[in-house]
Amino acid sequence: MKEIGFVVGRTSTKWVTVRLDEDDVLINDLVMVGERLLGVVRGVSYANPTMSPHSPFTPTNVEAVRAYEYLNASVELYGSIVEGRFDPRVLSATPTGTPVYKIEKGDLEKLRFIDDPIFLGEHPSSKWSLPLDPRAVDYHVAVVGSTGSGKSHLVRLLVRELVRTGKKVVVFDHTGADYAPYFKENTIADSEVFPDLLSLAEVMANKILGKEYLDDVEVALYAYLYSKGNVEAAREFMESLGFGKGDFDMAPILKLKEISPMEVRWEDESFIAILRMVMSYLKRKEHTIAKSLFRLVRSGISLSSFNDRGYDVEGLVNHILGSELTVLDISSETLPIRYGIMRGVVSGIMDRAEKSGDRLDVAIVVDEAQVYARGQPPTEALSDVARRGR
Numbered sequence: 001m002k003e004i005g006f007v008v009g010r011t012s013t014k015w016v017t018v019r020l021d022e023d024d025v026l027i028n029d030l031v032m033v034g035e036r037l038l039g040v041v042r043g044v045s046y047a048n049p050t051m052s053p054h055s056p057f058t059p060t061n062v063e064a065v066r067a068y069e070y071l072n073a074s075v076e077l078y079g080s081i082v083e084g085r086f087d088p089r090v091l092s093a094t095p096t097g098t099p100v101y102k103i104e105k106g107d108l109e110k111l112r113f114i115d116d117p118i119f120l121g122e123h124p125s126s127k128w129s130l131p132l133d134p135r136a137v138d139y140h141v142a143v144v145g146s147t148g149s150g151k152s153h154l155v156r157l158l159v160r161e162l163v164r165t166g167k168k169v170v171v172f173d174h175t176g177a178d179y180a181p182y183f184k185e186n187t188i189a190d191s192e193v194f195p196d197l198l199s200l201a202e203v204m205a206n207k208i209l210g211k212e213y214l215d216d217v218e219v220a221l222y223a224y225l226y227s228k229g230n231v232e233a234a235r236e237f238m239e240s241l242g243f244g245k246g247d248f249d250m251a252p253i254l255k256l257k258e259i260s261p262m263e264v265r266w267e268d269e270s271f272i273a274i275l276r277m278v279m280s281y282l283k284r285k286e287h288t289i290a291k292s293l294f295r296l297v298r299s300g301i302s303l304s305s306f307n308d309r310g311y312d313v314e315g316l317v318n319h320i321l322g323s324e325l326t327v328l329d330i331s332s333e334t335l336p337i338r339y340g341i342m343r344g345v346v347s348g349i350m351d352r353a354e355k356s357g358d359r360l361d362v363a364i365v366v367d368e369a370q371v372y373a374r375g376q377p378p379t380e381a382l383s384d385v386a387r388r389g390r
Contacts, residue, residue: 001032001101005073008097013077013090018100020044020071030103030126033094036081043074075100086113103128118161120154134165137363140386152178155365159183163324167363170320170349172342174368176331187327188319190341192310194261195333197221199340199377200306206336207299208292216282216292220275225259226252229270235277243281262312266303272296313344320345321352321360339377342366346381 005020016033029041048069079088105127117131141158143151156179162169173179173187180187201218205211219238227233240249272293279289311319320326328345330338346364353360364385372378 001103001107003099004031004102005100006097007033007094007100008072011094011096013093016075016077016094016098018073018075020073022102023071025071025073025102026125028124030108030123030128031075032081032101032103032107033075033077034098034100037077037090037094038079038081038086039075039077041073042076045072045074046070047072081111084110084112086111116165118158118165120157120161132161134162134167137162137167142369152367155179155367156182159325159363159365162363167361168321168323169325169363169365170345171325171327171365172367172372173327173329174331174371176329178367179327179365180329180331183325183327186323186325187329188311188316190328190330190333190338193316193328193341194306194309194312195337195340196313196344197225197261199336199343202336202340202377203334204296204299204301207301208295209288213292216279216284217275219282220271220278222256223278224266224271224274225261225264226256227274228264229267229274231270231273231277234274238278238281260312260314261306262309262315266306268303271303313341313348316341316345317348317352320349321362335371336377339372342372342378343381346378346385350381350384 002022004022004025005018007016008019009017011017016039018031018033025041025044027041027044031039031041033039046069048065050065050068077090077094079086080090081087103126107126108128113131114133116134118134119129120132122129143155145151159169159171159179171179171183176189180189198218201214201221202211205214205217208217223234223237226237235244237252239245240252242248275296276289276293279292284292316328328341330341333341349360349362349364366372366382369382373382
C-alpha cells in the first residue's frame with residue numbers, strides 16, 4: 001500500500017475527509033484508513049483559503065496563490081478489518097491525523113471477506129477480484145439500471161458464477177438477445193415448447209371473441225386432447241361431463257391426466273369441428289358460433305404449428321432440474337404463451353420441491369421482470385417463490 005495523505009476536518013463512522021499528498025488519487029479508488037478501515041474515494045476537490053470570499057487577502061500573484069492550494073478527498077467507509085476478516089461495520093469515528101493508504105494490486109488478496117465467494121470482475125485500479133456472497137441469491141436479487149448500463153452483462157457474470165458453485169440456473173430471456181447468444185449450447189427456444197392448454201386457450205379466445213369465450217376454447221382443447229381429434233370421441237367426452245343426454249362420468253376427466261398434448265397430432269380442421277360442437281353444447285347462439293369459427297380461421301393461429309415440439313412444460317422442468325444451466329428464449333411466441341411457459345416452469349419447480357421435501361438449489365433469472373410480475377399470469381407463481389422459495 002502507498003501512503004497518500006491523512007484524515008482532516010470532521011469525521012464520522014460513515015465519511016472522512018482526507019488531505020492528499022498525491023494528485024494521482026481517483027474517484028472509486030480503494031483506500032485503507034489507518035490499519036483497519038476500508039473505504040472508497042467518492043470525491044476529489046481542490047481548495048485554496050486565499051480564494052475564499054471571507055479571506056482578508058486580495059490575490060495579486062497567481063504563483064503565490066497556487067502555493068496555498070491543497071487537495072482533499074471524500075472517503076466513504078465500507079467497514080473494518082478485524083483479525084484478517086472483513087466486518088461491514090464502523091463503530092467509532094476516526095481521529096484526525098490518521099494516515100491513509102491507497103490499495104494496490106495484491107494488497108487485499110489474503111483478506112477474507114466471505115467464505116466460498118463468487119466473483120464478478122475486478123476493481124479497476126486495485127485489480128482486486130470482487131467477492132460476493134452467493135447466499136444473497138436465496139434472499140432474491142434485483143438488478144436495475146438505465147438502458148445500456150450493463151445490467152445484462154452483470155447478470156451473465158452472475159449466472160456463470162452460480163453455475164460454477166453448483167447451482168442449477170434457469171434464465172427467461174425476454175428478447176432472445178441478452179442471454180441466448182451467449183449460452184447457445186444451453187438455450188431452448190419457446191418454439192420448442194408445447195404450452196399448457198390454458199395459455200393456448202387464452203391466445204385463441206382473445207383472437208376470436210374475447211376473454212368471455214375462454215371457457216369454450218379451453219373445453220374444446222381438452223375434448224380434442226381426450227379424443228385425439230376424433231369428433232365422435234369428443235362428443236362422448238362432452239356427454240360424460242353431463243352435457244346433452246349423457247350422465248356425468250369422472251373417468252374421462254381422470255384419463256386426461258395421463259395424456260400429454262405432445263402425444264396428440266393437432267389438426268386445425270378437426271379442432272374447428274370440435275370447437276363448434278362444444279359451443280353448441282354450451283348453448284352459444286348459431287351466429288356467435290359462425291362468427292367465432294370465421295375469426296379463428298382468419299386469425300392465422302394454427303394448432304398444427306404446435307406439433308413435433310421437443311418439450312411440454314413437465315418435460316422442460318425435468319430438463320432444467322437435470323442440467324446446470326437452461327436459457328429459455330421466450331422472444332418468438334405471443335405474450336400469453338410466454339406467460340404460460342414461465343408460469344408452468346416456476347410452479348413446476350416449486351411443486352417438485354414440495355413433493356421431495358428437500359431443497360432444490362435452483363436460481364431463477366427473469367429478464368425484463370416488470371413484464372411478467374405485475375398482474376400477469378406468472379405473477380402468482382413468482383410471488384410464491386418470493387415468499388417462500390428461499
